[in-house]
Amino acid sequence: MNYSILIVDDDREIAGLIEIYLKNEGFKTKLAANGREALELFEAEPFHLVVLDIMMPEMDGLEVCRHIRKSKSVPILMVSAKAQDLDRITGLMTGADDYVIKPFHPLELTLRVKALLRRAYADRSPNEMDREEEGRIHIGSLAINKRNHTAEVDGRPLALTSKEFGILLLLAGQPGRVFSAEDIFRQVWKEKYFDANNTVMVHISNLRDKLEQELGDKLIATVWGVGYKIDN
Template sequence: MRHILIADDDKEIAQLIRIYLENEGFQTRHANDGHEALAMLKGFPADLIVLDIMMPGMDGMEVCRKVREHSAIPILMLSAKTQDMDKVLGLMTGADDYMSKPFNPLELSARVKSLLRRSFQYNTELKSEVSEHVLKLDAIEINKLNHEVTANGKPISLTSREFEILSLLASSPGRVFGAEEIFRLIWQESYFVSNNTVMVHISNLRDKLEKELGYKLIQTVWGVGYKIEK
């Protein structure tokens, strides 16, 4: 069940919105002003906010700004003002949609549903993208999209080659990669026997990882190559 927070000091309008949204299967809560709305958000798992601009104490613009400091929750802003500039300001503040009073409750319900669908689709795509580009192995997290590595939540500064080597080994835990294969895949050049480039990079990478983890993540299989255990 989706939860909607309605912030409006006009109790009749708020009640009208509640009736229509609850008839659509939503669970609602009502805040009479901006301060109450922010307080409710701490304990109410809202999926969307219907937010009036003109409220006593703290207006909807300020509430929107404060919400946007820490949340991307969809916000449908309401206002008795009809000027285009008010709409622009509302959207620039961080609102996702804007309706002028008086409004058709059926249209408001339709816009709420539309915002929730878009939010759900975006979050699903975002999670899919993140899971596709993030490797997690033990306490290590590798974000291939941002070229960032963390160990126990702490960022580790790696060179581009060190990052590529770690990503390669972590992509197939348990598999042994020979030095020649690593060089060919990462540097994309021909490997020669006396080349110790891979060994030096592995050594530096190990030192950085071990400093945060307290143990050696990358293991040497003597005479064969290197691997990261599952």
Template sequence: MNNTVLVVDDEKEIRDLIEIYLLNSGYNVIKAEDGKEALDILKKENIHLMVLDIMMPKMDGIEVCRKVRESLNIPILMLSAKSEDMDKIQGIMTGADDYLTKPFNPLELTVRVKSLIRRAYYFSGANNEDKDVIKVGVVIIDKEKHSVTV
């Protein structure tokens, strides 16, 4: 199963650049050009991580992040031209898991995505609705049934 990343940025060139690198790293990519479209996609698709620009029309990334955190606990990587410390702090305090400033190295973004997904899904056991079932990568441990499935 490939993880799906939602890339939200009002600049088409940036969405397309990120898509190329993430596709080459084995991720499925869905793109949105604004916050409202991103929220609609999150209702319909199984998204594992979101790359979210802060400065966008209709709804900025900070507001999108707040709305996402009301119901979802997916990793969020903020992406912004704002590089001041207070901007980074605001992004993280709003609920983002990481923050990368533009211009960025697409390889660094790809590594951060991989790291966030690894921590969120493969090692923590988080997001398992059933606490008696532990998922570590492709290994599933069922404590109640005393079984391990690969």
């Protein structure tokens, strides 16, 4: 198995025990000691599942779960010492797929991990999932598929022209970078630039309207006198 699992728990002894059991089953693992570290790792590399403790310093597991759910549907198994039904319901409503109460037997957790992976990925291999994710750009609830030239918001297709999609892909592919109208025209239209600033402005205006209608955010920022950018 090539599934990669992120284990998030500020109790290093518990995290280490979970890691031993999961590694014995052939899973790849990474450890994070708090919520902020978990999100940094999650953004830096792909994971197929997250084992997430709720009670942690700096940022608790519920907040981490909310952040992940803004852009990814990766399975999340919450772990907590809170045994009340309300706590379990809160965790599941936040976006967790399953909930285990401490103290737990590591074998039970391992079986739940396997069950979540089976349900989430069915007939797709981890390598196929990685290849699919490599072809996507996520900005909040917006997902851009570079391979089939589509964009969607929370699973709803975003109706874009080919030029609008090209602009969105260009800006979203390098968040924070400012592209001039000339840069955009050359790279999207792939033609020589003959003062086509108005053409670019019209397409960006239409794209912004569509993004705002679906996202509630125009997303594309104007840097006056310089060009346009998207901040991730």
